[in-house]
Amino acid sequence: MPADPIGAVKRELLVRQLDSWTPVALHRSRRATFAQAYTGPDGGTADAALRVFVEFADLLRGRRMTVLTIAGATDELAVRHTAVQSELPAEVTAHLMPGDLARLPVALKAGGAAGTPVLAYLDATGGPGPDRDTIAAVTNGRPAELLLALDPPGPSDPDLRRTLTEAGFPLVTEVDLVADAPAEPERADAPAEPERIVFATAAGKRLDAFKDALWAVDEYAGVRYRDPGDPDGHLLDISLTPHPGPLRRELLARLATAGRASVTELRQFTAERTVYRAADTNRVLGVLLAAGLVDRDPAAGRLSGDVTITAI
CATH class of the missing domain: 3.40.50.150 (Vaccinia Virus protein VP39)
Structure with a gap:
């Protein structure tokens, strides 16, 4: 060190x-x-x-x-x-x-x-x-x-x-x-x-x-x-694939306050208001969707910027 x-x-x-x-x-x-x-x-x-x-x-x-x-x-x-x-x-x-x-x-x-x-x-x-x-x-x-x-x-x-x-x-x-x-x-x-x-x-x-x-x-x-x-x-820990825990919590807190947000808005939130990269947003949203903690509209397809994420 x-x-x-x-x-x-x-x-x-x-x-x-x-x-x-x-x-x-x-x-x-x-x-x-x-x-x-x-x-x-x-x-x-x-x-x-x-x-x-x-x-x-x-x-x-x-x-x-x-x-x-x-x-x-x-x-x-x-x-x-x-x-x-x-x-x-x-x-x-x-x-x-x-x-x-x-x-x-x-x-x-x-x-x-x-x-x-x-x-x-x-x-x-x-x-x-x-x-x-x-x-x-x-x-x-x-x-x-x-x-x-x-x-x-x-x-x-x-x-x-x-x-x-x-x-x-x-x-x-x-x-x-x-x-x-x-x-x-x-x-x-x-x-x-x-x-x-x-x-x-x-x-x-x-x-x-x-x-x-x-x-x-x-x-x-x-x-x-x-x-x-x-x-x-x-x-x-400093890593090219940082632990997603804090970002999961912050995205859920953001959605709890806003109710819903587009993927683009959540990526911007991540880039400005967290230590994570905008690209980390999609990785964490995939985990949240799989766990049933958030919903998306449309329900299927690529997780593009205009997809809306809703708190459950």
Whole structure:
């Protein structure tokens, strides 16, 4: 298990998100911006993210990628940052700036990010989350997406979701990262406090890409997921075929409230309001139908988006 298992998962998740975002952004525009800001130490994530662009040298030809990195402690990071810069394609311009999340709006404006694709990763652990101005600055990207790491949360924060939605991110999903306890009971170090990851976007395909990345990270990292919407707080092993229990409960609760919903509506609910992928919805609905816990209309045929599911 890594010394900082939650940090390792966050790092891998960001790298995977960059791997999927970069080709899409550069296909859409000749310029794009990746911005990352850290309240505390980056734990090696900042230079791991920067190194992603080394692998896209061919795709970057004739295009420009600006990478903005903001961190409070920059001395050690500057050494690592400089080492990675020497490997970057000439089309990548990387800037390292001292500061915190509040400096992001100025950095994005100076970097000419407005109107171009923007992906922002903000690690606010150890401090307050981003304010409205910081979130609004990210939405000046066209299109924009935001990945947040936040301190141990209480219940799912409706204010954050509302703030993100009002800022221009209609699609928001959340997941808690929970480190496993040490295997040896005599070890003095306690598992790290849980952290919440929030992803916000305006594009359904990008939400799907995030969910794919979420379930593809290292299953042996010593971290499990917890669905903020699951009242039982069940911990889920990272797997390409996650345990369906919490999703069964959440879909049944949704149908108990709504009475009925189309498969399309339930897939959208799954993608936004649970840790699961939209595609997991059909798998779980099949189990619920077989168990006689829900009904469908029409009664036979493929479980397509316009099929209506009714609570029994």
